[in-house]
Amino acid sequence: MPQKKISIRIDGELISALEGQTILQAAKANGKYIPTLCDLDGLTSVGACRICLVEVSGSERLFPACTTPIQEGMSVTTNSPKLTRYRRISVELLLIERNHVCAVCVSNGHCELQTMASALGIGTVGLAYNFPKLSIDMSHPRFVLDHNRCILCTRCVRVCAELEGAHMWELTSRGIHARIVSEMNEQWGKATSCTSCGKCVHACPTGALAEKGWAVEEMVKKIDAVTSLVHRRGAQV
Amino acid sequence: MKRITIEPVSRIEGHAKITIQLDDLGHVANTEFSVTQVRGFEKFTEGHPFYEMPGITARICGICPISHLLASAKACDAIMAVRIPPVARKLRELVHFAQIVQSHALSFFYLSAPDFLLGMDSDPASRNVLGVIAGHPELAREGIELRKFGLLIVEGLAQERVHPSWIVPGGVATPLSNATRDRILSELPAAKGIAERTLQFFKGALDQYKEEIEFFGSFPTMYAGMVDAKGNLQLYDGGLRFRSATGDVVEDYVPAEEYSNYIGEASLRESYLKAPFFKPIGYPGGVYRVGPLGRLNAASQCGTPKADAEFREFHQRFGTVAHSAFLYHYARLIEIVHALEKIETLLDDTRILETHTRATAGVNALEGVGMIEAPRGTLIHHYKVSEEGAITWANLIVATGHNNLAIGRSVQQVSEHFIDGTKLTEGMLNRVSAVVRAYDPCLSCSTHASGLLAMQIRLLDANGGVLDELMTD
Numbered sequence: 001m002p003q004k005k006i007s008i009r010i011d012g013e014l015i016s017a018l019e020g021q022t023i024l025q026a027a028k029a030n031g032k033y034i035p036t037l038c039d040l041d042g043l044t045s046v047g048a049c050r051i052c053l054v055e056v057s058g059s060e061r062l063f064p065a066c067t068t069p070i071q072e073g074m075s076v077t078t079n080s081p082k083l084t085r086y087r088r089i090s091v092e093l094l095l096i097e098r099n100h101v102c103a104v105c106v107s108n109g110h111c112e113l114q115t116m117a118s119a120l121g122i123g124t125v126g127l128a129y130n131f132p133k134l135s136i137d138m139s140h141p142r143f144v145l146d147h148n149r150c151i152l153c154t155r156c157v158r159v160c161a162e163l164e165g166a167h168m169w170e171l172t173s174r175g176i177h178a179r180i181v182s183e184m185n186e187q188w189g190k191a192t193s194c195t196s197c198g199k200c201v202h203a204c205p206t207g208a209l210a211e212k213g214w215a216v217e218e219m220v221k222k223i224d225a226v227t228s229l230v231h232r233r234g235a236q237v
Numbered sequence: 238m239k240r241i242t243i244e245p246v247s248r249i250e251g252h253a254k255i256t257i258q259l260d261d262l263g264h265v266a267n268t269e270f271s272v273t274q275v276r277g278f279e280k281f282t283e284g285h286p287f288y289e290m291p292g293i294t295a296r297i298c299g300i301c302p303i304s305h306l307l308a309s310a311k312a313c314d315a316i317m318a319v320r321i322p323p324v325a326r327k328l329r330e331l332v333h334f335a336q337i338v339q340s341h342a343l344s345f346f347y348l349s350a351p352d353f354l355l356g357m358d359s360d361p362a363s364r365n366v367l368g369v370i371a372g373h374p375e376l377a378r379e380g381i382e383l384r385k386f387g388l389l390i391v392e393g394l395a396q397e398r399v400h401p402s403w404i405v406p407g408g409v410a411t412p413l414s415n416a417t418r419d420r421i422l423s424e425l426p427a428a429k430g431i432a433e434r435t436l437q438f439f440k441g442a443l444d445q446y447k448e449e450i451e452f453f454g455s456f457p458t459m460y461a462g463m464v465d466a467k468g469n470l471q472l473y474d475g476g477l478r479f480r481s482a483t484g485d486v487v488e489d490y491v492p493a494e495e496y497s498n499y500i501g502e503a504s505l506r507e508s509y510l511k512a513p514f515f516k517p518i519g520y521p522g523g524v525y526r527v528g529p530l531g532r533l534n535a536a537s538q539c540g541t542p543k544a545d546a547e548f549r550e551f552h553q554r555f556g557t558v559a560h561s562a563f564l565y566h567y568a569r570l571i572e573i574v575h576a577l578e579k580i581e582t583l584l585d586d587t588r589i590l591e592t593h594t595r596a597t598a599g600v601n602a603l604e605g606v607g608m609i610e611a612p613r614g615t616l617i618h619h620y621k622v623s624e625e626g627a628i629t630w631a632n633l634i635v636a637t638g639h640n641n642l643a644i645g646r647s648v649q650q651v652s653e654h655f656i657d658g659t660k661l662t663e664g665m666l667n668r669v670s671a672v673v674r675a676y677d678p679c680l681s682c683s684t685h686a687s688g689l690l691a692m693q694i695r696l697l698d699a700n701g702g703v704l705d706e707l708m709t710d
């Protein structure tokens with residue numbers, strides 16, 4: 001059954017989109033850019049990072065574009081000083097929460113968090129750093145998970161569940177104590193459901209998940225390989 | 238009782254503090270040299286993947302990143318238990334010699350030349366690299382050129398001047414291009430010319446520094462430096478040789494992984510920097526010195542023709558074992574000549590262009606030691622890892638550490654000889670900082686930016702009240 005078409009405005013421009021699409025999907029389909037971090041094309045959206053916030057006229061509050069469905073007649077603003085301020089705060093909060101030391105990171109220069117921070121003009125962070133003591137799981141023979149660099153976007157969780165079908169990753173605890181865990185909190189290397197496909201590694205926007213053995217700056221993620229696979233195969237939601 | 242405190246104002250990685258204790262007559266009673274450094278490094282790296290160590294250590298000790306990258310990568314090679322491809326070794330040597338040239342040039346022309354050329358007692362306002370440029374433009378220009386040459390190689394190879402991620406466990410990330418090789422070779426003759434002219438100039442001026450040679454850290458100690466099996470000076474790889482104050486080789490060709498049988502580490506009350514000593518003799522008798530002077534005293538020869546001629550002349554002038562810290566400058570210039578000869582030999586061999594530059598492997602040994610001769614002396618990285626490759630323990634011995642005790646003694650000697658507390662002058666205290674500069678300790682890192690060792694010098698009375706204050710910046 002063909003989906004119903006509805007009209008919305010994005011930054012003043014009238015566009016037509018399919019009912020059921022999110023603001024982000026409608027924007028993308030019409031060549032409009034909205035910054036995102038936790039969203040990964042083709043996987044379910046969770047609204048974890050709050051970078052994609054947009055303004056919707058008639059409402060005071062801001063909406064995450066990746067999880068908000070469009071409605072007939074909606075008028076969306078994707079860029080404003082207010083939005084930049086909120087996006088900046090969201091990224092700064094991510095930066096202070098854990099230990100993101102770009103200079104010594106395998107993903108330095110290829111990191112979505114770093115790119116986003118510089119795109120938003122974040123030079124120095126005004127908030128106090130948290131400096132938590134976090135572990136690094138090196139038990140997998142080929143991959144490593146460094147919690148210091150994780151932003152809890154859950155892309156790994158979703159790509160593993162929805163694309164690989166293994167559902168090896170999970171999110172545990174809440175708030176500041178939230179962690180990515182492998183197979184009911186088993187060490188990654190001991191997880192029997194892990195197929196070692198590496199999709200989580202390449203879906204991860206930072207250096208949190210990486211292949212073993214790369215030196216600083218050497219871990220380049222093949223994000224396109226993951227998204228094109230999602231499109232060819234279709235995610236199992 | 239009066240106290241004089243010399244303390245650098247600007248600090249990045251660490252800083253030194255010199256305290257001079259005067260007696261009631263204004264004579265030097267006692268001195269203390271202490272270094273504060275970023276500590277907790279060993280703790281910080283626990284749990285991290287071993288192969289991230291080169292990058293981490295290069296950032297933490299930002300003074301000579303290439304030295305740490307090399308020592309750390311060598312420790313990682315040992316953990317992987319790989320023999321790196323021959324060209325990788327050559328390229329690592331090439332970048333190392335380049336760094337020796339640029340680091341020594343920085344020390345000589347930028348940090349110490351103001352003292353030699355303008356005088357220890359000259360006006361501190363112009364006793365700096367700008368003063369050298371004004372007074373001796375030709376020499377200053379050459380110094381800048383020589384440094385540039387070293388940086389040209391580092392940049393050409395590592396793409397980034399300061400913290401290259403090019404040196405990696407198992408080798409190096411990318412091969413040398415033909416164009417870079419030709420470019421370096423085309424600029425090499427000019428660099429060699431500068432090195433030789435500077436050395437001639439320095440030798441010609443030696444007579445003016447008789448007093449400095451006699452009282453600048455001139456006392457018998459042991460020396461240590463890396464050599465090959467024939468006793469040739471080695472900077473990238475080799476075994477450690479210890480030579481006694483009287484010239485006997487007391488221990489030869491100690492491999493990296495056995496360092497702890499010969500080097501003990503004492504913790505000093507007044508300093509955060511550990512003080513290594515030669516274990517068979519013990520502390521504090523086993524004080525030894527490393528760095529350019531340590532190496533030229535330890536080695537039997539350099540192994541390259543021009544440097545060997547200079548090596549022989551050096552030892553003819555000052556004996557088999559040359560004891561004055563002032564001669565670090567002389568040794569540094571000889572090492573520049575040597576490094577340039579080595580660079581030429583490496584580049585003349587077309588195998589330097591081979592493209593298989595990296596070996597890969599997982600954890601094949603649970604422990605690894607990497608040792609190199611950094612510009613300032615022997616640098617050791619020692620790691621232990623879990624079977625998964627997470628660091629469980631790390632130990633670093635840095636060049637300035639080995640020299641710690643000797644620098645302290647040198648400060649004492651210079652203070653006793655030159656300082657008169659009843660009529661304190663800036664020039665007296667400048668000599669104290671000049672002897673520290675002779676060792677080119679990494680605590681002068683802060684000065685690498687400004688080209689000067691910034692100091693706050695304070696004269697305190699017995700109750701800690703400030704009697705006098707001098708600033709150099």
Ligand code: SF4
Pocket residue numbers: 149150151152153154155156157180200203204205206208209
């Ligand atoms: S490990 Fe990477 S992909 Fe997974 S939640 Fe953390 S940042 Fe996101």
Ligand code: FES
Pocket residue numbers: 035036037038039046047048049050051052053064065066067
């Ligand atoms: S991309 Fe929408 S909340 Fe992260």
